[in-house]
Amino acid sequence: MASAMGSLHLDLKDCGNCPIRHRAVCSRCEPDELEVLEEIKYYRSYEAGQPILWSGDHMEFVASIVTGISTLSQTMEDGRTQMVGLLLPSDFIGRPGRETAAFDVVAVSDVTLCCFRRRPFEQLMTNTPHIGQRLLEMTLDELDSAREWMTVLGRKTAREKIASLLLIVARRDASLRKQLPGDGMVFDLPLTREAMSDYLGLTLETVSRQISALRKSGIIQLEGKRRVIVPDLQDLIAETGDDVDGGMII
Amino acid sequence: MASAMGSLHLDLKDCGNCPIRHRAVCSRCEPDELEVLEEIKYYRSYEAGQPILWSGDHMEFVASIVTGISTLSQTMEDGRTQMVGLLLPSDFIGRPGRETAAFDVVAVSDVTLCCFRRRPFEQLMTNTPHIGQRLLEMTLDELDSAREWMTVLGRKTAREKIASLLLIVARRDASLRKQLPGDGMVFDLPLTREAMSDYLGLTLETVSRQISALRKSGIIQLEGKRRVIVPDLQDLIAETGDDVDGGMII
DNA sequence: GAGGCCATTTGATCCGTATCAATGTCGCGC
């Protein structure tokens, strides 16, 4: 069904050349290519809760998230919604070669995007092949992640789903997490219970119950509603149902 | 985690130059590029039920399916399995730049692959940018499909899931379907009930029951266990829960 | 501090799908 929008994880590094870190797009760029990127970029800001794109929207840009968190989701006619991606800083929004968005993008926290006008960006891509290569690598990684998430949605229990989500947040959002002595960790949940339920294909009540259950089992502790303390990460990993050997830790 | 293998839908056309139809990879190739492709390709055959790749396997090739059907799936420690992709003729297996397979690939029917040795193929990609561009387009399409499937897995009822799968098979496997007068269609299911359940995140019993239910409702008819007759495709579409307006028909 | 709003938790019950088990059907080799 058509069209048009992906989130690509950009392995950004501060390149020292520019206020935003779009170095990954151009990590192998010559200085003059960097200048071209510089020329076609601009910024956009969105407040928490604000929609960034609706499915079907015309997109005149591709973008990289500088700060904040957004969700990528799909809503059925009757209102059932499924989150299909969680966009963190350095993730990529948009798709070269397509004009319309295929999913809804919503800012969960305040978000700043570094946008590149689509046409010039596509032009740049054809002129500098390694940008396309980098995008291909990132897209293939995203595809693997999406497929792994299918297993979560299709085969895991509610408890395993929650553990999997907590682990993803713990691993991906380096800025919000803090290592504890031993194999523990503290981090803040960027999502409401409802957003978590949209991600996991559950109801918000079930999410709440399972978080309580994990707390009662001593797997996690809560400080307020959003801060999660994991005394021993291995215990949480054990709850995901995943193969422990194959799993990369943090 | 991580790594390594994607299925990319190749829009193959018989190019008249070669017994297998790898034209899509090279639809914009110059004749001499075609010759290079010709040099690095070879064939492999697999019998129905045979594994093509196991997750973690070293892959020395990328390939395009010439004939037959394969599945892409993931199995948890305890045996729960989730199919994450259905590979039909013209689909692409493998991933340039990665050495190991991330998912299991199994031949459902007898399968013939047209393989390209990975290194030379990657070399070719860097020399002829439009091959990479084509792969990027295909991968982005696959990513969209994967995300749409997440909604099926996370939010649809068993009946809606079955209808969605039937529709996908009806739409994708042109070789096996036959248009009926009016808005009807006949096609053969390439999958066992168990494979369908793996795809849909259900049990095989539930699959069987829901197919029976659709039959009793008159949405579909069965001829034997595998041949499906859909008197009116619109009726089936109505069962998917999808937005009818947005749906492309066939 | 009172009141209101929103996110979250908790409780009671219902329903859809899983599970366990038996039966049916088709194709194939002997």
Next chain:
DNA sequence: GCGCGACATTGATACGGATCAAATGGCCTC
């Protein structure tokens, strides 16, 4: 033709998560 095995259907029951409903807690405004 018979029996076997693979695949599929159907039935009875259990259980996990959804649904409907109410209570709690934090935070903000007035």
